[in-house]
Each structure stands twice: as C-alpha cells, then as structure tokens.
Amino acid sequence: MSKARLVITALFVEGQSAAEVARRYGVHRAWVYKLKARYLAEGEAAFEPRSRRPKTSPGATAPATVELVLRLRKQLAEAGLDAGADTIGWHLQHHHQVRLSRATIHRILTRAGAVVPDPGKRPRSSYLRFAADQPNECWQSDFTHYRLRGGRDVEVISWLDDHSRYALSVTAHPRITGPIVVSTFLETVAEYGIPASTLTDNGMVYTTRLSGGKGGRNGLESELRRLNITQKNSRPNHPTTCGKVERFQQTLKKWLRAKPTQPTTIAELQALLEIFVDEYNHRRPHRSLTHRATPATAYTTRPKAGPTTDRTSHTHDRVRTDRLDDTGVVTLRMNGQLHHIGIGRTHARTHVLLLVQDQQIRVVDAATGELLRELTLDPDRDYQPTGRPPGPVPKKNR
Template sequence: MTKARLVITAVVLEGRTPAEVAKTYGVSRSWVYELARHREEGESALEPRSRRPRTSPRATPAEVVALIVELRARLSQQGLDAGPETIVWHLEHHHDVQVSRATVARILHRQGLVTPEPKKKPKSALHRFEASLPNETWQSDFTHYRLTGGTDVEILTWLDDCTRKAIRVAAHPRVTGLIVVEQFRRAVAEAGIPASTLTDNGMVYTTRFSGGRGGRNGFESGLRRLHVIQKNGRANHPTTQGKVERFQQTLKKWLRAQPVQPVAIADLQRLLDHFVEHYNHHRPHRSLPHRSTPAARYDTLPKALPGTTRDAQTHTRIRHDRIDTSGVVTLRIAGRLHHIGIGRTHARTHVILLVADLQVRIVNATTGELLRELTIDPDYQPQK
C-alpha cells in the first residue's frame, strides 16, 4: 500500500500528470487513474477489490440450483445414490434440464453438501473386469440383515456381471446349499441359463476347500449338468465379487432409510421386491454407458449362452455411439465408412450398435428401443 500512497501523493500534492507519475514509478496509467476513485471513496479505494464480474450471463439459473439441492436431499433421504452423475441423469430425464456433471459438483460443493476427499484413490487407478454380454457371468453372494425385534436373516442375491441387473434377490432365515440351488433355478427360469457363475468359496457354492469329502455339492452338480462354467474368487479376496458386494451395500443403505422397518421376513421380501424394481428399471447406474438402467442395457444386448462358442468366421462386435445432428450414425466395415440414417428426431441420442458381419441393429442405449435394423451393402449404403 506504500507505493499506492506515494503515487497518489505525487499526483494530488505535487500536481504532476498521471502519465509522468506512471513513468517515474514504473506503474501503469490505469493504476494511476484510480485517483478518481480515491477522491470519491477516500482511503477505502486503496483496499483490494473483488475481480468478480458484476453480471454472469452464463451462470446456472437460481431455480436450477434449487432443483439440484432438492434432488440431492430427496435422493439421500430415500437411501439412493445422490452423486453428481445421478443428479445429472434425473435432471435430463425427469426435468428436461441439461447441466454438466462438473457444474453439479461445483454447486454441491458450494452449498456445503459434499466433502472433498483429495487423498481418495481415483477410479483410473482401479482395474475393472466385467463381462461383455448379459448372462456371460452371474455373481452371487448373501449378506446378513437384522429385522426389527432382533431376528437375524440372510439375503441371497444373483446379479448379472455385465449389466448389473439384479436377477433375483430373496430373503431367508438362513442360506443353505438347497436354497442356493432353488434360487438359482428360479433365476434361470426368469432370465435363462448363464454361461458362467462367480461366487466366493462358501460351502453353499463349492466344496473345493472341504478336503474332497462328499464330492460336489448340489449347486456344483447342477452347473455341470447345464454346462455352466463355475468360477470362484480367491480366498480372503472379496473384491473379486465386487459388483455384488457393492449391490449389497446399496441395498442395505436403502433399507435403513425406509420409514417403516421390516418386522417379519415377508415384510423384508416386499421391500426387496420394491428395491429391485426401482434398481433395475428406474435408477441410472454410474458404471453403465450413458448412465442407462440395468434393465435397459440387459434387454438391449444379445445374451451369452452356456457351453457354446461363436462361429470363428463371424465378426461380432458391440459399438457405442451418438447420432449426429443430421440424424446419422457412422459405422466402419471392411475398411469403408458407412453412413446410416436414423432420423433427425433422434439427433444426439446415445445408441448401441450390435454388429454381426453385415447385420446391424441400432438401439437406444437408454430405453432399449430398436431404432433401425438393416443389412449393410458393402458397395453402397443408402441412408434412408
């Protein structure tokens, strides 16, 4: 502040010109012209001023900020995920509001609704493994839950590895080998036979650590009859079954948030059925492309089959893309780029292309709606 006073004194008392003073003391003319402000405001003019603009035309509207805060509170109260990605999904699908994830994160931070964790390991540091098709692998596990009154029960889950769809979730007084076999059969009746299963090494799933006594259990024998590959995680390494473990955490968080806690196992099962319906069909999953729901992705993709291998001569692939503003999506086949017209009404829509040689199905990545099915012409592909 000493130099500022020196400059002002030189102009006011000595009567020197601002240009001369600026040159003498090595400051800019604009700074010297702050003298006018000093004459109007006095000593306070020498204090640093905020550089914040008077107006912010591109700032998020106040009503959108209020809606974001409301969604955060509502989702958290219901025991559901309330992160920026989920809020962005709800804004787009339920309120027709387009806001970026970064904007939502800044608003939540500014409102004091999140606590930054700079030491937390980033997602890029994790090695994620997942099946490429539905029914390629089902994960299973069971967890303990205490009813109101102190009765302990167990919840058994079958989860599709690729889409995170909850195939079957059931509560039992105690999960036994017979119950695992029964619930697996019911899951198969609902969703088909998976190509493989992934579980821990509990005795209800495998007898691999029983010292060879008793041979295969009922679950292992059933998988063998259906030609289903059985995979088991390493001992004391639960992250191998991380998807079903995470599902159980989400489920328990939701159960704790319910205003009426279950008293009997039948009450718990009704809550489980309600949660599975919401989780599969109405809740966007952060790990899925375009934040789609598990059921939409499961219904969209072709299903893997047990004990079968694809024809080595058939080139199959799954491609995620977005329709451009002219209603066209592009696909490269045999080194040539083909432009496939979908329609301007679907512009900017996220889609999944299911390609088997020249056969192409284009479906909405969020809803699973079939937008177009065609056979590619290698020589010339009309857009319409």
C-alpha cells in the same frame, strides 16, 4: 507504498498534473483521472483492493437450478440412494430436462456444504475393473445377513448379471441352504435364460471344491454341469473377485437402513426387497455403466450370451459403441469396407450401441435403450439410406 498512493501524493501534495504523473510512473492517464475521482469521493477507502468480479454473470447457474440440485441431493440421500454429482446430473437430464456438468454440480454441492472432502479416499481410477461383454455371460451370486426388527436374523441371496449389474433375483430366507441356492438359480434361469457362467465365493452352498473331496458335487454344481454352464469361484480370502455383488449388497443395506420403519417379518422384508430391485434396475443410474445407464437398459439392449453348446458358431457377432456425427450418421466397417448408416439428424451426436450379427444390424441409443434403426446391410452400397428397405435399387419403369 502502493503505486496508487504515489499517484495521489504526486497529484495532491506535489501538485503535478495528471499528464505529468502518468509519464512519471508509466501508467495510462485515464487511470490517473479515475483514481483521482475515486480518492475525492471515498478518501482512504480508494486504496483498498477491488474485486474483479463482473457486475453481472450471464453464464451463472440459475438460483432455481441450484435449489433443484440441492433438493435432489437431499431426496436421494434420505432414500438411501447414491447422491453424487454424476447421479444428480443423470436425474436432472432425464427427469427435469436440465443439463449441468459434473464439475458445476460438484461446485454447487461444495458451496452449500453438502460435500465433505475425503483426501484419503482411494481414487476410482486406481481400481482394475473387469466386466462381462454381454448380458448372461456371467452371473454373480452371494448372500448376506440381515436382522429384522425384534432381533431375528435372516439371510438374503442375490443373483446379479455381471455385465449390466441387473438384479435378477433377490430373496429373503430364514437361512440359505444348498437347496435354496438351486431353487433360486433355476427360477432365475426360467425367467432370464441360461447364463454362460456363474461366479461365486467358495461357500459350501455354492461349491465343494475346498471340502477335501468329501461328498462329491453339491446341488448347484450338478445343475451347472447338466446345463453346460461354466462355474467360476473366487480365490480363498479374495472377496473383491465377486466385488459387484458385494457392492450391490452394500447398496441394498444402505437403502434398507434409510427406511423409517424396519421390517419385522420375512414377508415384510421381501416386499421391501421387491421395491428396491425395481428402483435399482429401472430408475437408478449406475455409476459403472456406459453413459450412466440403468441396469435394465444395459441388460435389455444387448444380445444375451449362453452356454457354449447353445451359441451359434456360424455367424459373426459383435457389439460396438460409437456416436452419431452431426448429420446423424454412423460408420461401420464390414469385410474391409467402410459403410455409412443413416439414422437421422434428430439423433445427431447421440451415443449408440451397434449390435451386429453378420449383416443384420441394430442401432440402439446407449443411454435410453431406444431402438433407433434395424437394417440388413447392403454390402454393395457405401451409404445405407433411411426410408428404404436394404437391397438393390429397383429399376424405374421406362
């Protein structure tokens, strides 16, 4: 028997007063009066468990925001794009000026039945991830098959920047051959510069190292040697070494399958590929990039690497990630001395990249790629103020 029933029995059957019942059962007298009034009004229903949920929830997500989250989920999924909580949060912040935590978005999707739990799925934290430190430090390439409407098979070759996941070149061909690999590579070099290295599988269009020494170098290997580019190849039967470009191809095919009408010619397929590359590079946040930046932001905001012979060996180059403090200042250690660089209170707590080449410094918004400040560090000053060119303070006229 519950304590509530004991109290009611003592009040109405035994005829005890509220004060006596409170002392007898060690409860507050106000609760006894409240229970008595509830029993008189509701009868036996007074003993049913009551929800402790507050009558109002000022911190609850607004219904319009919930509807927006579900609408974004539907739009992204139908377009064949990633529609997870992180991606939805990025679109909310950048396109709708709404900030929601990943946990809140996930709860909204779960309550609406838009998320199906998969306990057997391997957690992302269990993967060992490797990425180049700079754009053009390494380009990955691979090609994949695609069947046009009508049954004709074609192939799509991709060149992807390892650091930023930026899709440098994605083109469709009847069949990928050695000359096509060389021509697409050189066209990409002409547009984006010479990379420091390449990473591919061991297909004969990329390398002849597993051909038993027959035929010498192929066309791509000869071009890489001519340009002083380091060639790297995955181990046989280890496709995960080139996992970034493999994953890119999965994303591409998912997007193509979501189109209401499939292409019938290579020209139609190429037109779709160009639309996808623009969406992927400029408007789709990438889950593996810092602050879920777009590949275009990650590619354009850092200095580019290049072949060893083209690198400058007389400067100290480095890249730092940091966050401005509450006053809009970031710290940088140079030659053992700590310097404070003012950016402005309007950018307080912004995540930034610091691109440092000796005393030349650029401070970039890590999420948007916006250049917040460019300066030459004055090594004789601790604080590097805004609004004045670096250097010694000019003497006032006397």
